[in-house]
Amino acid sequence: MKIAVLLGFIGFAVLQLAPAPYQIATAPVVTAQSVTSDPAVPQPVVAIVRRSCMDCHSYETRLPWYGKVAPSSWMLAKDVTEARAAMNLSDWGRKKAPVQAALAAAMCQGVQSGRMPKQRYVLLHPEAKLSPAEVQTFCAWSDAALASLTRSAPPRP
Ligand code: HEC
Numbered sequence: 001m002k003i004a005v006l007l008g009f010i011g012f013a014v015l016q017l018a019p020a021p022y023q024i025a026t027a028p029v030v031t032a033q034s035v036t037s038d039p040a041v042p043q044p045v046v047a048i049v050r051r052s053c054m055d056c057h058s059y060e061t062r063l064p065w066y067g068k069v070a071p072s073s074w075m076l077a078k079d080v081t082e083a084r085a086a087m088n089l090s091d092w093g094r095k096k097a098p099v100q101a102a103l104a105a106a107m108c109q110g111v112q113s114g115r116m117p118k119q120r121y122v123l124l125h126p127e128a129k130l131s132p133a134e135v136q137t138f139c140a141w142s143d144a145a146l147a148s149l150t151r152s153a154p155p156r157p
Helices: 002-016 043-052 071-084 097-113 120-124 130-151
Strands: none
Touching: 043 130, 097 130
């Protein structure tokens, strides 16, 4: 029994030295580019994405302790890498209005369907779950973003 525990510890220690298959890229956060700085995004929506999305979908990842030890750190890094590739809210300000509107619509769909935030994240961060009212707030924003886009489109020749 003692041997098993010892071997377990050694295995765990060796794992920490193994090369990580995924690594969380660090990048300087340019606050002005972040979705949190966009005056067109209502504050309640900013609060929701900050709480429920930005750990994965931005450079502002807050790493929990299990994000620093293998092998959970690898799974976490994979999630964050893929999430940023799909949508990085730290780059929001670099996107054109139509892209932002499309992202807003995709975000609304994600929260409406319950696919986002990821179930495995909600298990560890119960506070990240959106209430039905918050889903509505979110989708009202994405609808408005799409609507303002069609309003501001140049008149057809
Ligand atoms: C645990 C990490 C994690 C969290 C938290 C998270 N996402 Fe994601 N998200 C991902 C990953 C990984 C992908 C990449 C593709 C996939 O697995 O669907 C993704 C993809 C997406 C996409 C791209 C297209 C799609 O629908 O698959 C959107 C939009 C999205 N997430 C919105 C959100 C929103 C909105 C929130 C917060 C309410 C959120 N996500 C929270 C990990 C996360």
